[in-house]
Amino acid sequence: HSSNQTELLYCVLGKKKFPNSPTANLERFIQRFNEVAYWVATELCLCADQAKRARLLKKFITIATM
Numbered sequence: 001h002s003s004n005q006t007e008l009l010y011c012v013l014g015k016k017k018f019p020n021s022p023t024a025n026l027e028r029f030i031q032r033f034n035e036v037a038y039w040v041a042t043e044l045c046l047c048a049d050q051a052k053r054a055r056l057l058k059k060f061i062t063i064a065t066m
Contacts, residue, residue, distance in 0.1 A: 040060055047053040
């Protein structure tokens with residue numbers, strides 16, 4: 001895993017929650033985040049039509065703000 005991802009979570013959640021090393025749940029959280037981010041990017045790149053890609057991006061943004 002990337003130490004930058006762990007550092008970001010330390011900043012957001014506080015390093016006190018992870019005294020020695022990232023926990024298994026933290027690793028799962030990072031893995032799931034990466035999977036979803038990759039899936040979103042892939043779906044956007046596979047959309048050949050610019051108008052459809054814009055609508056899809058709008059849907060992803062709407063979902064992310066919920």
